Amino acid sequence: MTPHESTSRRIGAPHQMVNAFDTRVSSGISAVGEHDWDALVSDNNFFNSHRWLASIDNALGNSEVLTVWSSSGLAAGCALWDGERVSGLFYLPDYFTDMRGPWQEPFLWLGGRRSTHNEIPCVAGERRTQYLRKLGLAAADIAARRGLAGFVSPYMPVPVALEFAGATGGTLLLHSAEAAAPIPSGGLPEAMAAWKSHDRVQSKAEISAFERKGNRIEWTPINENIEALAARLVAENRARYGSKQGSAWMARLLTGQRQAGVLQSAVAAVASRGDAVTALTIFYRFGEAFHARYFGCDYDLPDNDFRYFVLTYYAPVNYAAAKGLKHFRLSTSALKAKARRGARIEPLAAVVKLTGSASLEPDDVERHNNSFVGTFQREYAGHLSHEWPIVNC
Template sequence: MKFFPFRSDASHAFCSGVLQKLSDMDEHEWDALVSDDNFYNSYRWLRGLEHSLGATDVLSVHGSAGLVAACTLWEGDQSPGMFFLPDCMAGVPGPWQEGFLWLGGRRNTHNEIPCIQGRRRHQALAELGRCALEYAQQRGYAGFVMPYMPYQAAVEFAYAVGGVVVLHSAQASLEVPDTGLAGMMESWRAHDRNQTKSEIAAFRRMGSRVEWGVPDELDDSVAADLITQNRSRYGGMQDREWVQGILAGQRKSGVSYFGAAAVSKRDEDITALAIFYRFGATLHLRYFGANYSLDLNDYRYFVLCYYEPLNYAAANGLTKLRLSTSALRAKVNRGAKIEPQALVVKCADEQQICHSEAKRHNHRMLREYQDEFPGHLSWDWELVGSHQNPTN
């Protein structure tokens, strides 16, 4: 194990440094810092990315009792899209064409810092931020960013590191009733209940059925083909081999142990699939794929991604369904709440960020989501209007 230490924090309570690969860390020590909602920063998920895409450096902070904070590092994307900084920071002036260090898992759409709870948490986050900035400066980056953070987590991290919070996306989630879909439908308007019943009936009328299994039972080449068809349909750039490599990496890391696959079939032909991951009491939707050469108006997307998972989650004692960042209108129409996500940025040159512009941008996004999704926003949107940027 190669460990490159930075200087300890001023109180000498913590020691931080850089590891060249996640496999040098202890899985249980790492996951002890990871919440149920933060599955994409769990040890096996990140190890799956290492197997598929190669190892990345890891920042770690240790105290007298062991690991207190950590995160993996990467460089973002170099082409427009969800992980391209100029797109994430559109509307906020700054040096976004320069290179920035990215914190969190590669292509994660939910990021929180794995970190201890309690009174030393702020100090641990601050030390991780100091270590990240020193790492960035040594390698010529303009600073560091951590995207797709729940808003409260972003404010906390920015306060600890002296960074700026910039809203840039939102994610959908459902609280799972004990009675699954039936319990969810009880809270809906009659129109929405009838629409759901109609879609499920159409799915069955087309001769489609759902079978649940585990990802290890799927043929990676078939799953990758279906997932790639869906991604290509909506502008995704990764090809089938890339997706197949990701799935193969998950087998090697063992993260597929947490997986659950909902498969739509007609006779013995797979027409679509959705892959979920269980972590704690939360079920995370990650992949949807479909055979679009079959012109089936059978609502397989909604059945696999919303209706069936509610029953699966309830039957397995899970209390939350996380639905990621896409197709928010469809998710809201089926009972989801929309949660704000923000990026935390820390520049080496503090004068390069206009704090007032960031605040105005956040308030603009708040108004846009209030106008588009009235009555469907989570409670933490209220915090956006009341918060200043932490460095103000």
């Protein structure tokens, strides 16, 4: 579809926008061409790729998409949504409990729905800051017209958050972290050679225990049988940690992915013992990055074989190395376990811009960010990426 589809509407006066900038809101990602969009998406930003956003639209209903167009075509864009109103990963009052702000009020959320890694798809080059600024101004205008407290772009890697905050006049607030690791060409043996001795010994013992229990691993595309198996096992794992989203919800997400073509880039590591499947992890390839997303487990079968660690951390490094991949993305959960198995911990920030003349207290912002950095320096010493600490947030 072209940028002039009827599902899009322009923001602002046309005579101000039509040549240099044309800013639009569309009713879903399908209003934007896949090639145009993905040309702006980095390998690490898979959960803002066109097919992933389309899969979420298929499963949960369309999210709006804000885009900035230049005379050369698409220049920047992001999905828009409302966040969630229950405590959890996408509930703003949980983010900044130590500082004053209108966190209980509704905000406009920028980035992929339920994504824990958000970068703003945007062209590179000397006009990049202008396009980011235009997108931010448009988002702030939408928030103001809808009577919202402002916009928030959460789970942004710090370098891109600094860039976006600088372009938009927003405030950078640290609130989470994610795990990532390089994938050496020599696979797991080369990766483990760089680990601390204690971590290396522990990991070898876990792999040995997995094998002694008679487990084997099969790497397989996501067919309908794997979809059904994943829906059941992932829901079982999530229920163990308090989720009320059952297998039907997970099946709907996977169906949406299949319809959008996402599953063409997916693969599952499936662990079996005899004729019984004990667990699986689903991964997605995007460019040179390998993204771990879903783990499922049959807890009726004793899980004292370290299947989670083997499927999610160890086996994928060898698999990805054999495929020529370079970056392993491990999301935001179980950070200590991931750090002990070779991952580095990278900071994530929200860029917040309040509507009107409202603002956050600079002293509160500095105190919050410094406290966040200090906590991670104490808990993850030796495992932090080079983005820590943050200066002049």
